[in-house]
Amino acid sequence: MKKNVIIGQSGGPTAVINGSLYGVACEALKSADFDHVYGMENGIEGFLNDKFIDMKELKDNGDLELIKTTPSSYLGSCRFKLPESLSDKVYPELFEKFAKQNIGYFFYIGGNDSMDTVSKLSRYAAQIGSDIRILGLPKTIDNDLVETDHTPGFASAAKYVATTVREIAIDASVYDNKKSVTIVEIMGRHAGWLAASSVLARKFEGDNPALIYLPEVAFDPDAFISSVETALETIPNLVVCISEGINDGQGTFICELASDVGVDTFGHKMLTGSGKYLENLVKNRIGVKVRSVELNVSQRCSSSCLSKTDLDEAIASGAFAVQSALAGKTGLMVAFDRISSQPYQMECALKDVNMICNREKTVPLDWITKDGSDIGDAFITYASPLIMGDVAVPKKDGLPHFAYRK
């Protein structure tokens, strides 16, 4: 008897997390090896409440093609941490539900918290002798997963950041009769990959953004003010890019100098306001016109700057996951191995999910230059090929036509 497939999405959305879903669903739906292909609604949390849909219906009604270019998690997401103890009653409960739905293949698309789920489920499966094949697919705009060259979702977010910073820089330059500082706050709690991508916005040597600060290097407000003053001498309308997570190197985020912060369900500090804090600092210490711009959620949900490379790779990771599961693989995450940067060549690989979950890959320190205020060529060589190629998003009445669950 053929087994069924189930796919889930977890963690924060990206512009191509549905590309991965599309990749898994298309590959599984065209295979004769499976019976049904299900999608969990709101990840493992929804599945525990018996909420799932049949992906074939989406193929039949045309939504599957639309999903490909729909940002955010079509199936819905969750932030649900499975208990550390595999003796918890949720594990037999879940595997009874898998058995009831005749699930033989479980695919989970997410970041390192989601890989924690893949790790626990595959370890529990091994413990009870279940033959369900459990695989993770990477997803995060933060690009902070280890054991992979990069993650789907990062490149489109990086392209959004670089495009938007380039536009903000020309917007900032229209009045040349007075000096100004624009501070752009970019997502990235502990890893500065996205803020680093703002360097791609430079059109020529000496162009904006002139200063870029990442969480990887301790942020010194005095050195920052000094660098801004120096930069203003040659660039009257200065653009500075910062990660939301810039910190003093001792565990205190710069935004915490200004205001209280909360924590999310995983205990992560919820950040806001590093840009606003620096805006006030520049206003008080230098006295020039200053504004801060928070790029906010569009970094992860804009469909306007989809990288074709990113979307193609997300879809490929899905197809590769299905093929790997059919070949008997389990407890692994699909990863990207870079063969070369020029010309850009990438291939899919499988890595032990236990080596990935709950770890974070930060920007190498030797890719950060000028005492932590700029990004070097090694990053540009790394990131440039990832943002190549555009994707035409279907339009209706002048606006992007997205799939959504009815």
Added chain:
Amino acid sequence: MKKNVIIGQSGGPTAVINGSLYGVACEALKSADFDHVYGMENGIEGFLNDKFIDMKELKDNGDLELIKTTPSSYLGSCRFKLPESLSDKVYPELFEKFAKQNIGYFFYIGGNDSMDTVSKLSRYAAQIGSDIRILGLPKTIDNDLVETDHTPGFASAAKYVATTVREIAIDASVYDNKKSVTIVEIMGRHAGWLAASSVLARKFEGDNPALIYLPEVAFDPDAFISSVETALETIPNLVVCISEGINDGQGTFICELASDVGVDTFGHKMLTGSGKYLENLVKNRIGVKVRSVELNVSQRCSSSCLSKTDLDEAIASGAFAVQSALAGKTGLMVAFDRISSQPYQMECALKDVNMICNREKTVPLDWITKDGSDIGDAFITYASPLIMGDVAVPKKDGLPHFAYRK
């Protein structure tokens, strides 16, 4: 002896203000009626400092074609208010400079402050018997100029707002297990045209954004909280759109309830933080998860959501201005008369600039529904045709390729 043409840009940038520049420059450069075609750097203020460039050089080096899809003011802008008294010495100074450069035609692209410049220069020209023809071209994302159906720049900004709000709404909907409120703050000081455009993001009846607030109707925080509570009953992940300029109807902006504000050089209050204020209000009064997103400068400088209708009209307004000047017209602004909405037909017209400057067109009150918390069908009929059609922006290395002054 042939006369020269000079073009300037003034006020805040838009995504298609360079489309108007392109329209004037192309039409003037292909005509045998003119000698040089100049562009003022940083508007009238730069011209007073003898800063201008020869537009033919841009045609020759290929930048003119790139300008068409480059957002923000290529020539640079200014916020320079000419003195009220036409006896001020700046007027003879300017006209001496016009004479020195053999200027016969003066085109100024801007909003109502810029039309004030056109008004004063044309009145002074009449007073001294100058035959320089002085015409204004409309530009503003705010869409607040009177005597014209709409203004170039509004439609692309509206398309950006509707696209981004639709994306934010699907981003907000991925976690369905708890209620949330997302407040989107949209540009618009006294006129709510852009915030109203967020209604175009709705994919179906009852979709987000469920509540929309404009400056045209007095904002009542208690009624707002009550509407949010009611809406949350059917829409667990609620998106609310507000104009930055929502106010109590008595002259106090909502953001002023939270913090001090400054004024710009025209004495306009500089706003920030209405969204942040309402975020805190919802947190304290309702206690659900809440965030605020400020769409910020990308509304006026993003090239990602260019409306082809908008860009075509901006270019057409430039060509029409040149033809009108050649026909002897002066002291007028190019305006758009709508012939019909379905099918959409527009034609260029000329209006007395004195009737336009320093006035503001707000959203008609009968287009605002549900006690000021929603937008009616009349607005949708008005705005829908304006956002139609996409524009392919030239790309280089995966990013938009913009023209810039070297």
